[in-house]
Amino acid sequence: MTNGRTASGSVSLERTTPDFPGGPWRASWIWADGAPAAQRHVVALTAELVLDEVPDTVPARWCAVSRAVVYVNGVEVGRGPIRSNPRRQPYEVTDLAPHLTPGTNRIAVLALTYAGATPWYLPMPPFATDLANGAFVLEADLGDRWFVTDEAWSGSVLDGWGSTPAAGVSGRGIETIDARSLGSEWATDGVTGAAVVRRAHAVGEPGRSTPPSYPIGPFGARPISDLTTRPVELAAVDDTAWSTDRIVAGTLLVEVDGPAGGEVTIRVAEESIDGWPTPTEHDAAVRxxxxxxxxxxxxxxxxxxxxxxxxxxxGVTVHAVSIVERLYPAGAHRFACSDAALETIHAVGRRSVSLNSTDAYTDCPTREQRAWTGDFVVHQLVDLTTSDDWLLARHNVRLIADSRRPDGMLPMAVAGDAEAVDFTIIPDWALHWVHAVWNLYRYVGDRDEIAELLPVVEGVVRWFEPFTDDTGLVRDVYGWVIIDWSAIDTRGASSALNGLLARAVREFAEMADWLGDTGRASWARARHDRLRAGFEAFWDAGRGRYVDSIVGRSATDSGERRTASEHGQAAALVGGVVPAERVGRLVDVLQASEGRVWATWSAPGREASPNSGLDVGGAYLRQGHPEPWWDVDGLVVAQPFFSYVVHDALAAAGRADLIVERCRRWEVALERCPTSWTETWFGGTISHGWSSTPTRDLVQHVAGVTPARPGFAMASIAPALGDLDWVDASVPTPHGPIEVWAERGRTVVDSPVPFVHRGTEYCAGRHTIEESQ
Incomplete structure (x- = not known):
């Protein structure tokens, strides 16, 4: 199985899996007899496989409702399936041959059903089929026969395995494991008890025991790479505390002994004080x-x-505590420069994204682990610019598209509890998703992929049409318009939201044009023209900036001095709604060192300066925004997430040279955690991938390597060193890496594709470009 760089060094765009025969399933859904309904529970399933000799390959496909771990002769060979909308659930494909021996082999499965939504699991409708209470299916091709799940398997319900009720923002309870229910050698010795065949019977169907089974296909093989594993042993601080020097994420491994029935609870802590783990109510635990x-x-x-x-x-003794890190492969390309601090910032961003990359891009590995619709755009950009594996960067876009709502809007988070309850939407998050589609258009350049996603993009941008006034602006949009955790006024018409919509409409037009869909492209361009004209209402000529919101017809018609932010200026620039003569003024506004406002609605009346330790969230989420408590002539600062838009805005204004210095702002965040990024400047979790934009920026904007044509048919090389003496980078493309060395007056490029540099086109190969100072 190949996950990552191909033999030529180019990006892996398709997952290589063992060959598996197509056609209908032969195996039956099974579960342990006597399993309870409508509650989380765990079962063990085992069977013997007798072989005279082991075939060269034994491809197996398998799936579970909700989760499973598969073992061959006591060795773990797979975990899954990956999170998904159950209507698009893929199956896993695993080659069993490397773990089989002649004679008797033991296939064992530890399977669980959550019986309800979790942050990472979206259940099927409860009355859709009897599979909802747990099911597992596996079939393996032995060449001359098939090995399948059926009633010949053994099954045991594991008493005492489950979870306490979910609580708090994390949406998690305490996972409970009763070792008395399962011997330590079960995966090789087997279990007693019976397995039963699950007959998938939805309303109106005759029912059958083999997939496809409503609503689960399963629909094709796992489209992303397997996770890499690495055990990380925590060091004992004393008998009650265990610690490591950085955030780690994976399954918890505990070596314990004690009398039968003795209990131990391990509370995992995101933060520590002077090396002492300090769990909060948001952190999770295992009993x-x-x-x-x-x-x-x-x-x-x-x-x-x-x-x-x-x-x-x-009487209970814990001898060792470890985390088996389970992270998505993250092949890191080279980035070096004359500033060691920026190299550190680049590396910390890469690590932060890795910690939040599993079967989806998540917000944080320590608490929620939800797949948010907007957060992931930064994760995706980091992978596209630093990794040889772009499969997750592509799949996460489709994962979200699979859960589009009938009205065209996307859920605020997918394949989990937030989608299940659908208690609100985040309209601006859907616009970041559109940008992620546009990133795939540029980096991957797969016409079939974009053609399939474009109707979902259209649904998103057209969702805003009923909220459009006669000037072309959208206003009074319902849902949670977060923008980011700064104090951004979004009442009435929001400049940040309208700017992001303008960007999305432009990107929709560009992709439609590329596909030859002139009708949709024409509509989108006309829609953008209306947004550009209407956007003038946000301009405060007296102060030379765009205001955050307008409740009336213009920025000044109410007589009050409206707040302004980096967000509004940046969204206007990336949205292409700023008159050319005004661009330089907006750059000055974004770069001004005076009048910067550190404010968040989460903490009214307080300064949300870096590392101030304020909570993220707050009463405003239900009560609405308080009135500004700061001097509204100041400019509210963007948080790390929205900074990706601010940096893109500077590049769009022709001032990518300013991005180096802005990336240095992340040095202050290293004081809070030196190995992964804080959620906001002021507080929140300390392992948020969405804060990793400098890792992308140092490649895209400073080394200056981007696609000039879709799929990197041609590259653009435009280093913007700022005050750096030199930059050295390796950048992944589908055709092989682009190598760039840039110093003042000279750029050396080794590219597998043609490229353009400062308006001049060069053929593929190695070039030394001298420039006058």
Missing amino acids: IVCDGTRRVVESLDRYGGQGALVAADD
Whole structure:
């Protein structure tokens, strides 16, 4: 199986899996007999496979409702399936041959059903089919026969395995594991008890035990790479505390012994104080019940943190605590420059995105682990500019598209509890998703892919039409218009939202043109013209900037001095709605060192300066925005996430040279956590991938490597060094890496594709370009 760089060094755009015969499934859905309904539970399933000799390959496909771990002769060979909308659930494909031996082999499965939504699991409708209470299916091609799940398997319900009710923002309870229900050698010895065939019977169907089964296909093989694993042992601080020097994320591994029935609870902590793990109500935990032996127990769910607190009953001893890191492969391309601090910032961003890359791009590995519709655009850009594996960068876009709503809008987070309850939407998050589609158009350049996604893009941009006034602006949009965690006034018509919409409409037009869809492209261009004309209402000529919002007809007709932010200026620039003569003024506004406002609605009346320790969230989420408490002549600063738009705005204004210095602002965040990025300048979690924009920027804007034509048919090389003496970068493309060395007056490029530099086209190959100072 190949996951990552191909033999030629180019990006892997398709997953290489063992060949698997097509056609209908032969295996039946099974589960352990006597399993409870409508609650989280875990079952063990086992079967023997007797072989005279082992074939060269034994491709197997399998799927589960909700999750499963597959073992061959005691060795883990797969975990899945990946999170998805159940109507688009893929199956896993695994080659069993490397783990089989002549004679008797044991295939074992630890499977669970969540029986309800979690941050990373979206259940099927509860009355859709009897599979909703748990099911597993596997079939393996032995060449001359098939090995399948059926009633010949054994199954056991694991008493005491489950979870306490979910609580808080994290949406998680305490995972419970009762070692008394499952012997330590179960994966090789097998279990007793019966497995039963699940007959998938939806309303109006005769029912059958083999996939496809409403609503699960499963629809094709896993489209992304397998996770890489790495055990990380935590160091004992004392008998009750275990720690490491950075955030790690994966399954929790605990070596414990104690009397049968003795309990130990391990509370994983995101943060520590002076090396001491300090869990909060948002952090998750595992409770283990001992079986009277010394053994190693592993969690089924995923945890993240840099330490753990242990509370054990008398007689229970914890000998070791580890995290088996399970992260998406993240082949890092080279970036170096004359400023070591920027190299560190680049590396920390790469690590932050890796911690939030599994079967989807997530917000944080320590608490929620939700796949938010807008957050991921930064994760995607980091992968597109630093990794040889673009499969997750593509799949995450489709994962979100699979959950589009009937009205054209996208859920605020997908394939989990937020989509299940659908209690609100984040309209601006859908516009960041459109930008992610546009990124795929530029970097991958797959016409079929963009043609399939373009109707979803159209649904998003047209969703805003009923909110459009006679000037072309959208106003009074319902839902949570977050923009970011800064104090941005979005009442009435929002400049940031309208600017992002203008960007999305332009990108829609460009992609439609590329596909030859002149009708949609023409509509989008006309829509952009109306937005550009209407956007003038935000201009405050007296102060020379765009205001955040207008409740009346213009920025000044109410007589009050409206707030302004980096967000509004930047969204206007990337949206292409700024008159040419005004661009320089907006650059000056964004770069001004005076009058910067550190404010968040989360903490009214307080300064939200870097590392001030304020909470993220707050009463305003239900009560609405308070009135500004700062001097409204100041400019509200963008948080790390929206800074990707600010930096793109400077590049669009022809001032990419300013981005180097702006990336240095992340140095202050290293004071809070030196190995992964804080959620906001002022606080929040300390492992948020959405804060990693400098990693992208140092490649796209400073080294200056971007696609000039879709799919990197031609590259653009435009280094913008700022005050750096030199930059050295390797940048992935579908055709192989582009190598760039840039110093003042000289750029050396080795490219597998033609490229353009300062308006001059060069053929593929190695070129040294001398420039006058």
